[in-house]
Amino acid sequence: MKIAVLGTGGGARAHAAKLLDLGHQVFVGTRAPEATLARTEPDMMGNIPYGQWLASHPGITLLTFGDAAAAADSLVINGIDGHNAVGALSAVAEQLAGKTVVDYAVPFVYQHETEHPWPTPWGVMPKLDPCDTDSLGEQIQRALPATKVVKSFVTQEQTTVVDPKAIGGGDHTMFVAGDHADAKQQVTDLLKAYGWIDILDVGALVGARGLEMYAHMHSAIGFGLGQQFGGHFGIKVVR
Numbered sequence: 001m002k003i004a005v006l007g008t009g010g011g012a013r014a015h016a017a018k019l020l021d022l023g024h025q026v027f028v029g030t031r032a033p034e035a036t037l038a039r040t041e042p043d044m045m046g047n048i049p050y051g052q053w054l055a056s057h058p059g060i061t062l063l064t065f066g067d068a069a070a071a072a073d074s075l076v077i078n079g080i081d082g083h084n085a086v087g088a089l090s091a092v093a094e095q096l097a098g099k100t101v102v103d104y105a106v107p108f109v110y111q112h113e114t115e116h117p118w119p120t121p122w123g124v125m126p127k128l129d130p131c132d133t134d135s136l137g138e139q140i141q142r143a144l145p146a147t148k149v150v151k152s153f154v155t156q157e158q159t160t161v162v163d164p165k166a167i168g169g170g171d172h173t174m175f176v177a178g179d180h181a182d183a184k185q186q187v188t189d190l191l192k193a194y195g196w197i198d199i200l201d202v203g204a205l206v207g208a209r210g211l212e213m214y215a216h217m218h219s220a221i222g223f224g225l226g227q228q229f230g231g232h233f234g235i236k237v238v239r
Protein backbone atom coordinates (compact mmCIF):
# COMPACT_ATOMS: atom_id res chain seq x y z
CA MET A 1 0.00 0.00 0.00
CA LYS A 2 0.98 3.63 -0.35
CA ILE A 3 0.96 5.01 3.19
CA ALA A 4 1.80 8.55 4.32
CA VAL A 5 3.51 9.42 7.59
CA LEU A 6 3.20 13.11 8.36
CA GLY A 7 6.13 14.05 10.56
CA THR A 8 9.87 13.66 10.84
CA GLY A 9 10.25 13.17 14.60
CA GLY A 10 11.34 9.97 16.33
CA GLY A 11 7.87 8.45 16.38
CA ALA A 12 7.25 9.16 12.72
CA ARG A 13 10.65 7.67 11.82
CA ALA A 14 9.76 4.47 13.68
CA HIS A 15 6.50 4.09 11.77
CA ALA A 16 8.07 4.96 8.42
CA ALA A 17 10.87 2.41 8.88
CA LYS A 18 8.48 -0.32 10.01
CA LEU A 19 6.08 0.31 7.13
CA LEU A 20 8.98 0.09 4.71
CA ASP A 21 10.03 -3.23 6.29
CA LEU A 22 6.47 -4.47 5.86
CA GLY A 23 6.72 -3.79 2.13
CA HIS A 24 4.65 -0.60 1.89
CA GLN A 25 5.51 2.46 -0.16
CA VAL A 26 6.14 5.20 2.38
CA PHE A 27 5.65 8.92 1.79
CA VAL A 28 6.84 11.12 4.63
CA GLY A 29 5.50 14.64 5.06
CA THR A 30 7.41 17.62 6.40
CA ARG A 31 6.89 21.41 6.21
CA ALA A 32 9.71 22.09 3.74
CA PRO A 33 11.65 19.05 2.46
CA GLU A 34 14.79 20.97 1.49
CA ALA A 35 15.00 22.69 4.86
CA THR A 36 14.45 19.38 6.66
CA LEU A 37 17.24 17.74 4.65
CA ALA A 38 19.56 20.68 5.30
CA ARG A 39 19.40 20.22 9.10
CA THR A 40 22.71 19.33 10.71
CA GLU A 41 21.76 19.35 14.41
CA PRO A 42 19.86 16.68 16.38
CA ASP A 43 16.23 17.58 17.18
CA MET A 44 14.84 18.39 20.64
CA MET A 45 14.67 14.69 21.54
CA GLY A 46 18.22 14.02 20.35
CA ASN A 47 17.27 12.28 17.08
CA ILE A 48 19.96 12.56 14.41
CA PRO A 49 19.36 15.05 11.55
CA TYR A 50 16.65 13.78 9.21
CA GLY A 51 18.79 13.66 6.08
CA GLN A 52 21.28 11.43 7.88
CA TRP A 53 18.48 9.12 9.01
CA LEU A 54 16.90 9.07 5.55
CA ALA A 55 20.19 8.04 3.95
CA SER A 56 20.04 4.81 5.92
CA HIS A 57 16.41 4.19 4.90
CA PRO A 58 16.44 4.22 1.11
CA GLY A 59 13.00 3.91 -0.43
CA ILE A 60 11.26 6.47 1.77
CA THR A 61 10.07 9.53 -0.16
CA LEU A 62 10.20 12.92 1.60
CA LEU A 63 7.54 15.40 0.45
CA THR A 64 5.54 18.33 1.80
CA PHE A 65 2.70 17.45 4.18
CA GLY A 66 0.19 18.01 1.36
CA ASP A 67 2.02 15.98 -1.27
CA ALA A 68 2.61 13.09 1.13
CA ALA A 69 -1.07 13.07 2.16
CA ALA A 70 -2.09 13.11 -1.52
CA ALA A 71 0.23 10.18 -2.29
CA ALA A 72 -1.44 7.88 0.27
CA ASP A 73 -4.01 5.37 -0.98
CA SER A 74 -6.16 5.54 2.11
CA LEU A 75 -4.04 5.53 5.28
CA VAL A 76 -2.16 8.47 6.80
CA ILE A 77 -0.31 8.53 10.14
CA ASN A 78 -0.20 11.86 11.92
CA GLY A 79 3.07 12.45 13.75
CA ILE A 80 3.02 16.24 13.71
CA ASP A 81 3.86 17.96 17.00
CA GLY A 82 0.57 17.95 18.93
CA HIS A 83 0.29 21.68 19.49
CA ASN A 84 0.63 22.40 15.76
CA ALA A 85 -1.23 19.39 14.34
CA VAL A 86 -4.69 20.91 13.83
CA GLY A 87 -3.32 23.88 11.88
CA ALA A 88 -0.98 21.79 9.76
CA LEU A 89 -3.60 19.14 8.98
CA SER A 90 -6.33 21.72 8.25
CA ALA A 91 -4.06 23.22 5.60
CA VAL A 92 -4.05 19.87 3.74
CA ALA A 93 -7.68 18.88 4.43
CA GLU A 94 -8.40 18.41 0.73
CA GLN A 95 -5.58 15.86 0.32
CA LEU A 96 -6.80 14.00 3.43
CA ALA A 97 -10.48 13.85 2.42
CA GLY A 98 -11.85 10.30 2.24
CA LYS A 99 -8.79 8.85 4.00
CA THR A 100 -8.13 7.45 7.45
CA VAL A 101 -5.85 9.51 9.68
CA VAL A 102 -4.43 7.63 12.63
CA ASP A 103 -3.30 10.22 15.12
CA TYR A 104 -0.73 9.49 17.83
CA ALA A 105 0.10 13.07 18.78
CA VAL A 106 -0.11 14.40 22.33
CA PRO A 107 -1.33 18.00 22.69
CA PHE A 108 1.62 19.00 24.83
CA VAL A 109 2.37 22.67 25.35
CA TYR A 110 6.06 23.02 26.09
CA GLN A 111 6.57 25.94 28.37
CA HIS A 112 8.82 26.46 31.31
CA GLU A 113 6.41 26.75 34.19
CA THR A 114 7.94 26.03 37.55
CA GLU A 115 4.75 24.41 38.85
CA HIS A 116 5.53 21.29 36.78
CA PRO A 117 9.16 20.53 37.70
CA TRP A 118 9.31 16.97 36.39
CA PRO A 119 12.60 15.34 35.34
CA THR A 120 11.98 15.57 31.61
CA PRO A 121 14.80 16.54 29.25
CA TRP A 122 13.39 20.10 29.53
CA GLY A 123 13.23 20.07 33.33
CA VAL A 124 9.47 20.60 33.43
CA MET A 125 6.36 18.59 32.61
CA PRO A 126 4.62 19.88 29.48
CA LYS A 127 0.98 20.83 29.91
CA LEU A 128 -1.88 19.17 27.99
CA ASP A 129 -4.14 21.50 26.02
CA PRO A 130 -6.85 20.50 25.18
CA CYS A 131 -7.50 18.26 28.13
CA ASP A 132 -10.41 16.67 30.01
CA THR A 133 -13.34 18.20 28.10
CA ASP A 134 -11.85 17.82 24.61
CA SER A 135 -8.94 16.08 22.90
CA LEU A 136 -6.59 16.67 20.01
CA GLY A 137 -8.10 13.68 18.21
CA GLU A 138 -11.57 15.22 18.40
CA GLN A 139 -10.22 18.63 17.33
CA ILE A 140 -8.62 17.03 14.27
CA GLN A 141 -11.87 15.19 13.43
CA ARG A 142 -13.88 18.45 13.69
CA ALA A 143 -11.34 20.23 11.48
CA LEU A 144 -11.41 17.41 8.91
CA PRO A 145 -15.04 16.27 8.62
CA ALA A 146 -14.36 14.41 5.35
CA THR A 147 -11.57 12.35 7.01
CA LYS A 148 -11.93 9.41 9.39
CA VAL A 149 -9.78 10.02 12.47
CA VAL A 150 -8.62 7.18 14.70
CA LYS A 151 -6.62 7.77 17.88
CA SER A 152 -4.09 5.06 18.56
CA PHE A 153 -0.37 4.33 19.22
CA VAL A 154 -0.30 7.26 21.68
CA THR A 155 0.09 5.13 24.82
CA GLN A 156 3.34 3.58 23.64
CA GLU A 157 6.78 4.97 22.95
CA GLN A 158 8.33 4.96 19.53
CA THR A 159 10.48 1.85 19.48
CA THR A 160 7.98 -0.49 21.10
CA VAL A 161 4.85 0.75 19.28
CA VAL A 162 6.22 -0.86 16.13
CA ASP A 163 7.80 -3.79 17.99
CA PRO A 164 5.39 -4.81 20.77
CA LYS A 165 7.02 -8.23 21.18
CA ALA A 166 10.09 -6.45 22.59
CA ILE A 167 8.14 -6.19 25.87
CA GLY A 168 6.71 -9.21 27.67
CA GLY A 169 6.61 -11.15 24.43
CA GLY A 170 3.94 -8.71 23.22
CA ASP A 171 1.47 -9.45 26.03
CA HIS A 172 0.33 -5.87 26.60
CA THR A 173 -2.52 -3.68 25.40
CA MET A 174 -2.91 -1.18 22.57
CA PHE A 175 -5.99 1.01 22.19
CA VAL A 176 -8.02 2.41 19.29
CA ALA A 177 -10.73 5.09 19.48
CA GLY A 178 -12.76 6.55 16.65
CA ASP A 179 -16.19 7.21 15.23
CA HIS A 180 -15.74 5.13 12.07
CA ALA A 181 -15.75 1.32 12.35
CA ASP A 182 -14.07 0.75 8.96
CA ALA A 183 -11.23 3.14 9.81
CA LYS A 184 -10.70 1.50 13.20
CA GLN A 185 -10.55 -1.87 11.43
CA GLN A 186 -7.92 -0.51 9.05
CA VAL A 187 -5.81 0.67 12.00
CA THR A 188 -6.37 -2.61 13.84
CA ASP A 189 -5.09 -4.50 10.79
CA LEU A 190 -1.98 -2.31 10.77
CA LEU A 191 -1.43 -2.90 14.49
CA LYS A 192 -1.66 -6.66 13.92
CA ALA A 193 0.93 -6.34 11.17
CA TYR A 194 3.15 -4.55 13.71
CA GLY A 195 2.72 -7.58 16.00
CA TRP A 196 0.04 -6.38 18.43
CA ILE A 197 -2.21 -9.14 19.72
CA ASP A 198 -4.21 -7.36 22.46
CA ILE A 199 -5.99 -4.42 20.79
CA LEU A 200 -8.79 -2.82 22.80
CA ASP A 201 -11.39 -0.73 20.98
CA VAL A 202 -12.40 1.90 23.56
CA GLY A 203 -15.27 3.12 21.40
CA ALA A 204 -15.99 6.56 20.00
CA LEU A 205 -13.34 9.21 19.43
CA VAL A 206 -14.22 10.81 22.75
CA GLY A 207 -12.01 8.02 24.17
CA ALA A 208 -9.05 9.95 22.77
CA ARG A 209 -9.31 12.17 25.87
CA GLY A 210 -8.26 9.31 28.12
CA LEU A 211 -5.61 8.04 25.71
CA GLU A 212 -4.02 11.50 25.50
CA MET A 213 -4.25 12.17 29.25
CA TYR A 214 -2.46 8.86 29.83
CA ALA A 215 0.66 10.76 28.74
CA HIS A 216 1.21 11.96 32.31
CA MET A 217 0.76 8.45 33.67
CA HIS A 218 3.13 7.11 31.04
CA SER A 219 5.77 9.57 32.20
CA ALA A 220 5.13 8.74 35.86
CA ILE A 221 5.49 4.98 35.28
CA GLY A 222 8.67 5.56 33.29
CA PHE A 223 10.22 7.68 36.02
CA GLY A 224 9.09 5.10 38.60
CA LEU A 225 10.99 2.49 36.63
CA GLY A 226 14.03 4.75 36.62
CA GLN A 227 13.76 5.31 32.86
CA GLN A 228 14.23 8.40 30.75
CA PHE A 229 11.25 10.27 29.33
CA GLY A 230 9.68 7.83 26.89
CA GLY A 231 9.92 4.50 28.59
CA HIS A 232 10.44 0.93 27.51
CA PHE A 233 7.39 -0.76 29.01
CA GLY A 234 3.83 -1.69 28.14
CA ILE A 235 0.52 -1.65 30.00
CA LYS A 236 -1.88 -4.56 30.15
CA VAL A 237 -5.62 -4.36 30.72
CA VAL A 238 -6.32 -7.44 32.82
CA ARG A 239 -9.89 -8.62 32.26
Ligand SMILES: NC(=O)c1ccc[n+]([C@@H]2O[C@H](COP(=O)([O-])OP(=O)(O)OC[C@H]3O[C@@H](n4cnc5c(N)ncnc54)[C@H](OP(=O)(O)O)[C@@H]3O)[C@@H](O)[C@H]2O)c1
Residues within 6 Å of the ligand: 006, 007, 008, 009, 010, 011, 012, 013, 029, 030, 031, 032, 036, 043, 079, 080, 081, 082, 083, 084, 088, 104, 105, 106, 107, 108, 153, 154, 155, 156, 157, 158, 159, 230
Ligand atom coordinates in the same frame (compact mmCIF):
# COMPACT_ATOMS: atom_id res chain seq x y z
N1 LIG B 1 7.84 9.73 19.86
C1 LIG B 1 7.06 9.00 20.63
O1 LIG B 1 7.44 7.93 21.16
C2 LIG B 1 5.65 9.42 20.88
C3 LIG B 1 4.80 8.53 21.51
C4 LIG B 1 3.49 8.90 21.72
C5 LIG B 1 3.08 10.15 21.33
N2 LIG B 1 3.95 11.03 20.74
C6 LIG B 1 3.46 12.33 20.34
O2 LIG B 1 3.35 12.32 18.92
C7 LIG B 1 3.65 13.61 18.36
C8 LIG B 1 4.80 13.49 17.40
O3 LIG B 1 5.90 13.00 18.10
P1 LIG B 1 7.30 12.75 17.41
O4 LIG B 1 8.22 12.45 18.53
O5 LIG B 1 7.16 11.75 16.34
O6 LIG B 1 7.64 14.15 16.71
P2 LIG B 1 7.79 15.66 17.26
O7 LIG B 1 9.23 15.97 17.39
O8 LIG B 1 6.92 15.89 18.44
O9 LIG B 1 7.16 16.49 16.03
C9 LIG B 1 7.91 16.67 14.89
C10 LIG B 1 7.01 17.01 13.73
O10 LIG B 1 6.16 18.13 14.04
C11 LIG B 1 6.27 19.07 12.96
N3 LIG B 1 6.07 20.43 13.44
C12 LIG B 1 6.68 21.04 14.47
N4 LIG B 1 6.26 22.32 14.59
C13 LIG B 1 5.39 22.52 13.57
C14 LIG B 1 4.62 23.64 13.13
N5 LIG B 1 4.69 24.83 13.75
N6 LIG B 1 3.82 23.47 12.05
C15 LIG B 1 3.76 22.30 11.40
N7 LIG B 1 4.46 21.20 11.76
C16 LIG B 1 5.26 21.31 12.84
C17 LIG B 1 7.67 18.89 12.44
O11 LIG B 1 7.71 19.37 11.10
P3 LIG B 1 9.05 19.32 10.25
O12 LIG B 1 9.14 17.93 9.71
O13 LIG B 1 8.84 20.33 9.20
O14 LIG B 1 10.16 19.65 11.19
C18 LIG B 1 7.88 17.41 12.55
O15 LIG B 1 7.43 16.74 11.40
C19 LIG B 1 3.93 14.49 19.57
O16 LIG B 1 2.71 15.11 19.92
C20 LIG B 1 4.35 13.52 20.64
O17 LIG B 1 4.11 14.02 21.94
C21 LIG B 1 5.21 10.67 20.49
